[in-house]
Amino acid sequence: MASRCAMWLRKYLYSKKTMSSMQTAKSQGSNLYQIPGLESFKMNLANHGLGLTRGTCTTLQINVGLLCNQSCKHCHLDAGPTRMEIMSEKTVNDLIDLAHRFTFETIDITGGAPEMNPHIQTLVTGLAPLTNTLILRSNLTAIAEKKQEVLLGLIAGNRVTVVASLPSLNEKQADAQRGKNSFATSIAMLKKLNALGYGLQDSGLELNLVCNPTGAFLPSSQEQVEKRFRLLLQNKWSISFNNLYTFANVPLGRFRDWLERTGNLYDYVDKLASSFNPCTLDGLMCRSLLSVSWDGFLFDCDFNQSLRLYMGNRKTYISDLEALPGSDSSIAVSEHCYTCTAGSGFT
């Protein structure tokens, strides 16, 4: 694997910096995007002599629904204010039961806007004692509403890690992705989280940022973006945070629609596939993740929920899970998986 990684690195740096003629492996087979010649992800792995299988399952990720106060252009789930799919009280209780039956080092609550699920407080208080790290993913605007004061106190009290979206330090770019005034509201909310102790050294309240590109291009190196955000957020707004993660946008849902509408789909998917890096496979989140949809079914990752690609190719409800998926069990893949394996990887 090491020599293969070194070989890839040379090719990748070369193609990034010298616009090389390295092209995606081509085939005539069909693919998710119906792009002529795009190699299927499965075939691409086979051509590299690789397979993608599970490791130890350590993380439970819960999508509590597609209802959201925003309609972000890069959303892979097409979440928004008109979506009615939200996790019921019964499923919330079944999930807490699941977390009792199995051990998860991390439990990660996402959406939609998780804050808008009416049972979110039950979920947070039920799960917090059952895991080392409970994460709440926030778009920073849903939680800014006055009625969420109780939830804010609850997450701080339960030492819940907040993972917040902040795509850009430029208002125009951020609002173009997430909607008007989202940037100003996000900055105000980050200050409020800092005031609660979030993102401050030794407070025990972790605030991490997630940065997605504001268009059909890949993110920069995580280290460099984190350095720049830390400097500018502190200098301009006196805002602190713990870590920053960069993620590439996944060509599914509303983002796929936008790519198609604007004629960017082919080039974007080709860019992802051309940047395939076999070294990313070991660290992919799907290898250690149990992903649960709003209606309580199991997936290998949140992106697969968008395609209804069930874990083990079987529709399994959480209460019917008898054992965590074992090491070396298969992972459902399709061509959207090129997103997480591009460049240095996004997991």
Place this chain on the structure above:
Amino acid sequence: METYYKPMDLPKFAEIREGAPELGKKFFEYYTAVFAEGELTQREKSLIALAVAHAVQCPYCIDAYTQDCLEKGSNVSEMTEAIHVATAIRGGASLVHGVQMRNVAEKISL
């Protein structure tokens, strides 16, 4: 319509090595080293490259470094300002030669 500049030619840049492999190898190694993080960040270097691309009016470079600037976290306002820097220097380079014009004119005028 046929044009000299074709977007699909951009990825063929590396093929230029085939005519002179050793020189090509040296150039691309140098190129990669230049754009690595140094005293300047990769984002700053990409903005400089974008400005220079406009000064030398290279469509391939403009395409590549517009995308690269966005990937490195720059926004359109910053990128436009960078192009204005190139424009100011280009314009200024013409205008500053007016000093020569003035010298010559002064010398031969009554």
